Amino acid sequence: MxxxxxxxHVPDTTSKxxxxxxxxxxxxxxxxxxxxxxxxxxxxxxxELKEANAGTLVTVINIGLAETESTIRKALAIGADDAxxxxxxxxxxxxxxxxxxxxxxxxxxxxxxxESIDYNGGVVHAMVGELLGxxxxxxxxxxxxxxxxxxMEREIEGGHExxxxxxxxxxxxxxxxxxxxIPNMRGIMSARTKPLxxxxxxxVDKTVVVQKFELPPAKGAIRxxxxxxxxxxxxxxKTEAKVL
Amino acid sequence: xxxxxxxxxxxGKIRKTSLEAIAYANALKAGDVVAVALGSIEAAELxxxxxxxxxxxxxxxxxxxxxxxIQVYASVLTKAMQDENADILVLANSSxxxxxAAKVAIKTNASFVSNVVDLPNAANGxxxxxxxxxGKAFSFVELKNQKKVLALKKNAAEAKEIGNTIAVTPYAIxxxxxxxxxxxxxIEKATGDxxxxxxxxxxxxxxxxxxxxxxxxxxxxxxxxxxxxxxxxPVSDLGWRPHHEHVGQTGVKVAPQLYIAVGISGxxxxxxxxxxxxxxxxxxxxxxxxxxxxxxxxxVGDAFDILPKLTAAVKASH
Ligand SMILES: Cc1cc2nc3c(=O)[nH]c(=O)nc-3n(C[C@H](O)[C@H](O)[C@H](O)COP(=O)(O)OP(=O)(O)OC[C@H]3O[C@@H](n4cnc5c(N)ncnc54)[C@H](O)[C@@H]3O)c2cc1C
Numbered sequence: 001m002x003x004x005x006x007x008x009h010v011p012d013t014t015s016k017x018x019x020x021x022x023x024x025x026x027x028x029x030x031x032x033x034x035x036x037x038x039x040x041x042x043x044x045x046x047x048e049l050k051e052a053n054a055g056t057l058v059t060v061i062n063i064g065l066a067e068t069e070s071t072i073r074k075a076l077a078i079g080a081d082d083a084x085x086x087x088x089x090x091x092x093x094x095x096x097x098x099x100x101x102x103x104x105x106x107x108x109x110x111x112x113x114x115e116s117i118d119y120n121g122g123v124v125h126a127m128v129g130e131l132l133g134x135x136x137x138x139x140x141x142x143x144x145x146x147x148x149x150x151x152m153e154r155e156i157e158g159g160h161e162x163x164x165x166x167x168x169x170x171x172x173x174x175x176x177x178x179x180x181x182i183p184n185m186r187g188i189m190s191a192r193t194k195p196l197x198x199x200x201x202x203x204v205d206k207t208v209v210v211q212k213f214e215l216p217p218a219k220g221a222i223r224x225x226x227x228x229x230x231x232x233x234x235x236x237x238k239t240e241a242k243v244l
Numbered sequence: 245x246x247x248x249x250x251x252x253x254x255x256g257k258i259r260k261t262s263l264e265a266i267a268y269a270n271a272l273k274a275g276d277v278v279a280v281a282l283g284s285i286e287a288a289e290l291x292x293x294x295x296x297x298x299x300x301x302x303x304x305x306x307x308x309x310x311x312x313x314i315q316v317y318a319s320v321l322t323k324a325m326q327d328e329n330a331d332i333l334v335l336a337n338s339s340x341x342x343x344x345a346a347k348v349a350i351k352t353n354a355s356f357v358s359n360v361v362d363l364p365n366a367a368n369g370x371x372x373x374x375x376x377x378x379g380k381a382f383s384f385v386e387l388k389n390q391k392k393v394l395a396l397k398k399n400a401a402e403a404k405e406i407g408n409t410i411a412v413t414p415y416a417i418x419x420x421x422x423x424x425x426x427x428x429x430x431i432e433k434a435t436g437d438x439x440x441x442x443x444x445x446x447x448x449x450x451x452x453x454x455x456x457x458x459x460x461x462x463x464x465x466x467x468x469x470x471x472x473x474x475x476x477x478p479v480s481d482l483g484w485r486p487h488h489e490h491v492g493q494t495g496v497k498v499a500p501q502l503y504i505a506v507g508i509s510g511x512x513x514x515x516x517x518x519x520x521x522x523x524x525x526x527x528x529x530x531x532x533x534x535x536x537x538x539x540x541x542x543x544v545g546d547a548f549d550i551l552p553k554l555t556a557a558v559k560a561s562h
Contacts, residue, residue: 013493013513017380037494093346094356117493119376119383121358122337123346126314130350135315135425138343141487155488156339157254157441159433165426175494176487207355209386211371216382216519222536227545231557233525236541238561241523243445243502244469 001056001145003046006100006112006124007075008036008090009068013117023212035071037180038113038139042171044178045143046111047079053145057081059107063090063099069196076191077183083194088201091210093119097127098204104132107168109150114139114172125172135165138172245275246300246328250321250335250344251293253285255435260442261336263296263403265396269334270297270406271363278302278328280415282317283309287412294410296403302328302415309419311428312340318347319423324415325352325391333393338441345395355387358395378493378516397520398442398499440489443472445502446521448491450476450514452507452528452547456484461551462506468558474498476508492517507547510535527551 011017011031018027035043043060050056060075061084062068072083086099104110115122122138129136141160142153145167152163152171183191225233237244247269251262258281269277279298281290284307293301304320321344325333333348335341342358349356361382362373369386375397376383440446447466449459459473466473473489480490491498493513499520506527508514515538518524526539529546536542543550 017377117378122342126343126346127350130347158439161428162430163426163428207389211384211386214382222539222542224542227543230553234557234561243523
């Protein structure tokens with residue numbers, strides 16, 4: 001079986017978000033970049049499937065400029081066999097999905113996170129599935145392969161559903177599909193020499209253009225209420241905040 | 245010319261977020277607002293979309309659509325856009341709506357944006373504001389193509405009654421067998437609960453509650469407030485609460501009028517899921533808990549002491 005894992009290169013979840021150049025550029029000062037946490041679950045599940053099924057190969061793909069290579073190497077250290085980097089700025093979901101679809105043919109299972117934590121589009125999996133004409137499901141919390149059939153648990157509002165579909169298939173993953181894996185020393189050493197192919201992007205017409213970024217207004221000061229006067233909170237929520 | 249709106253139904257009722265989508269479509273002033281609903285739904289419920297600004301409601305009453313299959317829904321909405329001469333499709337972000345919207349966008353060569361939080365600014369092309377970095381920022385995105393698909397975040401528009409009920413138009417459409425490419429074998433849903441992503445009030449508990457056996461006092465408060473219940477990630481990781489209640493960066497993003505956090509420290513990953521709340525109340529025994537920096541009201545105290553008192557005060561105020 002061949003598995004493709006799509007990984008995003010995104011700011012660490014503790015990052016302070018800022019923009020420069022008049023709100024047109026993300027400020028990378030002091031920001032550490034990581035494999036998207038949801039993509040990390042997808043990768044962990046792919047490695048589990050590889051460990052359980054001899055002959056399974058895991059390829060990772062990232063759409064990004066040269067600075068994403070350390071993130072890709074980390075995915076290789078976690079256990080992927082080889083990698084593809086599409087040399088382009090991942091500006092929007094349709095652009096990214098079009099690049100992934102270009103390289104996803106021939107894979108049995110295409111896994112990725114339910115969303116990237118920078119733009120949170122949450123649709124690349126659906127778009128890749130549509131472009132390839134194969135089923136796509138997200139957010140998948142459990143995924144088992146049974147012959148050519150895939151049995152999944154998908155989260156829905158207020159619960160979950162059990163869904164089945166045939167391979168090939170695209171799944172957007174989230175916990176608890178697998179436990180995040182931490183690369184060990186041997187993995188890190190071997191990742192240095194694993195193949196990482198760099199390809200130029202396919203030309204895609206731009207459907208959306210980001211004009212600028214903005215931060216939300218700062219939060220006002222907090223009002224503390226004494227633990228001995230809890231009823232005052234209810235009064236304030238009614239009369240001042242007007243939310244009750 | 246018309247604007248198509250996909251309306252979702254939960255427990256027989258049209259979701260509030262779908263009514264917001266109708267209000268949004270109406271405010272676009274880009275033509276008649278045509279609602280589309282799929283599966284078995286009461287006609288009386290469907291006709292109510294007229295009150296919120298829809299001028300027509302199409303209904304595909306095929307029972308095969310009761311269990312939503314994303315691919316089938318995408319094909320139906322694509323056909324409806326053609327039949328209704330609609331350039332724009334609007335719907336609410338959801339586990340069903342968002343992937344359906346993305347597929348329709350590809351089928352119709354439309355520009356697509358999800359997590360839209362406000363009406364477009366048409367002064368300079370068609371530009372919408374959307375939430376990014378898990379609520380920590382916004383971007384302004386221009387949709388270049390003639391066809392447009394918008395998936396809305398909660399509160400992108402206010403659902404208001406502005407008109408009267410309308411008659412339901414049956415929509416006959418041949419479903420393509422090949423589109424049934426996924427099979428739902430079981431659905432497990434907490435019934436009667438208030439859905440977290442739609443709740444106007446959320447009461448959330450963290451590791452400070454010490455164990456699942458203590459959730460009763462939190463649920464009492466939630467019940468008194470007609471609130472949904474949420475939790476922090478360790479609480480769902482430990483199996484104290486189901487995963488669909490987990491709020492934050494890697495869980496549900498909520499946008500209620502009021503979010504009450506009890507025994508949650510306020511890690512940045514938790515805040516990422518609650519920063520769209522209008523008012524935040526924090527109850528924590530540690531005065532230095534980071535959550536207080538992100539809150540509007542705070543009480544320093546023991547949850548086991550404060551929660552019953554707060555529930556009593558809420559009941560007394562009814
Ligand atoms: C990539 C990543 C993603 C993550 N995603 C999420 C996410 O989506 N959601 C999320 O919640 N977390 C997430 N986390 C985890 C997050 O960093 C925190 O560990 C977590 O939010 C802490 O949960 P907590 O506040 O319940 O527990 P703790 O941090 O242990 O805090 C417990 C709090 O309860 C208070 N307390 C204790 N006893 C009482 C009492 N009797 N009465 C009142 N207060 C009391 C304490 O003072 C403390 O502030 C993520 C972490 C990472 C690395």
